[in-house]
Amino acid sequence: MAIVGKQFPDLNVDAMNEMGDTFKLNVLEEAKNNKKKVLLFWYPKDFTFVCPTELHAFEAAKAEFEKRNTIVIGASCDTPEVHFAWLNTPKDNGGIEGVTYPILADSNRNLANTLGILDITNEKYNEETGVVTVDGDNVTYRATYVIDEDGIVQHEGVNNMPIGRNVNEFLRIIDALTHVQEKGEVCPANWEEGKDAMSANRTGTAEYLANHVN
Numbered sequence: 001m002a003i004v005g006k007q008f009p010d011l012n013v014d015a016m017n018e019m020g021d022t023f024k025l026n027v028l029e030e031a032k033n034n035k036k037k038v039l040l041f042w043y044p045k046d047f048t049f050v051c052p053t054e055l056h057a058f059e060a061a062k063a064e065f066e067k068r069n070t071i072v073i074g075a076s077c078d079t080p081e082v083h084f085a086w087l088n089t090p091k092d093n094g095g096i097e098g099v100t101y102p103i104l105a106d107s108n109r110n111l112a113n114t115l116g117i118l119d120i121t122n123e124k125y126n127e128e129t130g131v132v133t134v135d136g137d138n139v140t141y142r143a144t145y146v147i148d149e150d151g152i153v154q155h156e157g158v159n160n161m162p163i164g165r166n167v168n169e170f171l172r173i174i175d176a177l178t179h180v181q182e183k184g185e186v187c188p189a190n191w192e193e194g195k196d197a198m199s200a201n202r203t204g205t206a207e208y209l210a211n212h213v214n
Helices: 026-033 050-060 063-065 080-087 111-114 169-182 202-212
Strands: 012-018 023-025 036-041 070-076 103-105 121-128 131-135 144-146 153-161
Touching: 012 080, 023 111, 023 202, 026 036, 026 070, 026 144, 036 050, 036 169, 050 063, 050 070, 063 070, 063 169, 144 169, 153 169
Parallel strands: 036 070, 070 103
Antiparallel strands: 012 023, 012 103, 036 144, 121 131, 144 153
């Protein structure tokens, strides 16, 4: 269920930071109370394969997000203790030592379930035993959200497990969102910071196509 254009869910979730502190974090409140955008990215599991490459990539770009008034938050369904163990594992052993943004530990899956991003299929209820079984690992896909300063979701995307994300694309999306907010123009296909945008009307479209599309 897409939530683009809607308010992000108002839920408190356990989180872990690089100091080993467990605390409650509410993504919606982070955006609204701090008047910042939020880049929230979910990954399937700690101590896996594609996942650490993504966490390090977001860490490497953290300063670029901060320049854009954006908070980076990671998330999975692992426990805070597992997050902390992974944070203390060096890169050359598959760990995420050096990651400094908070990581949600949605081990009860309240937020992931609300967002509808869990790998669950073929849910079955056994009337005799009262047991519910599912196929899938019950972990999240690689879902990514860009949330604005009012807590409204402006971007939502979901990759399957094997497909890693391009961090620069999210910087571009945030640049485009900021341009729309500040200039009132809309951003056409392949727009990047510094390129022409367009007025959201028939004349603006015609002028843009005439000058930019062969």
